[in-house]
Amino acid sequence: MASVAARFWGPSVCCSQSKLSGTSSLKLGRGRSLPPMSSGWRCSGVSGLGGGAVSPGPVVVEVAEPGTGEGHRELFEACRSGDLERVRKLVTAENVNSRDTAGRKSTPLHFAAGETLRAQTQAAQSPLCVCVCVVLLQHDAEPTIRNTDGRTALDLADASAKAVLTGELDLTGTFAGVRTHLFLLLTLFNLSLKFSTPLHLAAGYNRVKTVQLLLQHGADVHAKDKGDLVPLHNACSYGHYKVIELLVKHGACVNAMDLWQFTPLHEAASKNHVEVCSLLLSYGANPTFLNCYNKSSIDLAPTAQLKEQLTYEFRGHSLLQAARDADMVQVKKHLSMETISFKHPHTQETALHCASASRYPKRKQVCEVLLRKGANVNEKTKDLQTPLHVASEKAHNDVIEVLVKHEAKVTPTLFMQRPLVWSCLCG
Template sequence: MANRRSVMSTSAEPPSSSNNDPLRELFEACKTGDIVRVKKLVNPQTVNARDTAGRKSTPLHFAAGHNVTLIEGYGRRDVVEFLLATGASIQARDDGGLHPLHNACSFGHADVVRLLLEAGANPNTRDNWNYTPLHEAAIKGKVDVCIALLQHGGDANIRNTEGKTALELSDSAARPVLTGDHRKEELLEAARSGAEDRLVALLNPLNVNCHASDGRRSTPLHLAAGYNRNRVVQLLLQHGADVHAKDKGERDHARASHEQSPGLGIPSQQGGGGHSNRPSVGINQIGARPKTLDEAMTVAVETESTIEVECSRTLPAHTCGNEMPTNPPGMEVGLTL
């Protein structure tokens, strides 16, 4: 197999346009975002044409991945959208095995990356050397692109032919995204305050279980549960939050919610109900009795319901109040029908 660097050094630029060569003119129009010319020149025969003088790129490759100054009043996304609607192949590969998504990631066009992903591009596609789009974005330090890929299923653990992950090859700007530390404090604050839109914009599989840098080391789920942010808890669970993650005090999210927000409906030993107006969870809603308070809490936040906790016998003294263990001896978690 040819060396990646030598193949990638082959010009991906279309030769200068010529009045006598409509195909060259199309490539140039795609590169500069000239949607008027693109609409004039593209047809079923040219929409997937190859640049035989370069790396055999298609119009979509050129539209997705160049940093030339766009013609005033035009946008790269408009051209990509039109090409896709006209039949451009999102799976087309150039001589290096790069898809248009690789190009968009390499040049940092996050809006185009999202458009291609939503149109069905594979976030984990590989070139001839097993570089994924995430490798391309990480190497070039394209932070917004890395986030978009991770939010659409990008796998940070894939290794290229040399055995390197995106993190191992990443530029310093992109590295915090791949370690889960990028804007971590903003994410934690969004979970604490219930800022759902902000949370979703920042959330990805690598930071969903991040820990606060302060002494408590709370996760987003600890904070959301502790401050009774039920909708945020649901969002975090949907994005893979770990219900068993512990903070520095060895609390999980269920215990955090009980200690800070008893209004969730978990009564203490003294009988303080604090029940909200939300309906209790019925056993028929989950199909089986949860074995631990963790599981019951998870059901409750997922269904926006309260939990009825019944004790089959007197609890030991150490379980009173905020010292209640996750699944104390003698406690049966009972869900009302």
């Protein structure tokens, strides 16, 4: 049976290098894969049951525990009517599997799932009942419980509700009217209950819009599967650049390690995803970290060119960070004839730009060291900003003085927003 991942996100993977195994599970490097998921949410034993769906019957509750009967009755009624807000207020881990003891001993999930079929047969709309099923599952509802008729919630559900109960819901298709609402519900929960989250799957299959929606609704970029892989591992393994950008901008840890001590950079480097490697390095990825096989990302790079790039860019970014921190020790450690001209690949900032903007007291000394080493005082960023622009914007007069002494170009337009600085420089 195809995995939930393949059925949930579609059979094809956008990246040409993405391959599905024989069981359609998302394969990662070094023989690891996203854990294959069963066809159901802990309900593999009910997939073969036949027979048509039936109503769970009228709601009649006997008080099984003191003070809980009324709460159960309200919950059953809310599930039957598809009242999502009431269900969310009433359901708890304690009552989510409560029984209709005077009826067919149905659970809240029986009522919600059964209502989807009734709504369908009456040409009504069932999306809210499906959402109710999701909320119940989030609270650990058990889909395999049978009522006195021997029916499970899966037996009572229509096709859309069955997709929820088995983890096969296609969020891009059915129920477009409540698609965002379904995302809100599902991103807070692990669809497989024990393995990969929706964000893992969307990241691995390069579903950019899906990733955006999941992140907007609070999906956890740090969530780990049973192998301790985070979504960033999945995206980097297949070189999904736009997905990776989204994840790191939402705080994904670029040095996260799985159970084998592989980082996302190990994944990208071993697959020769050059641009992805550069992106990760710009966010602080460290190519010297060793995995359980005592191999770094540099060691795993398949070409000499990528090995050199990883080494050079890591040193360059280390220098930029040292300049931002005005850390003289680290600046001297990473400063060389090669790194002095290093530019951030996206902003085109140099170490001198970073030092000029630094809020730390030793920024002046760092600027002096960089200039003595040959830093270009008039180098421009992507936004055409020179170090003097940066220092002026921050009102770092100590740095401005150093830059001007080293022949930084000074023009009236440079200081249009700071006339006092301009007047001081002009005497």
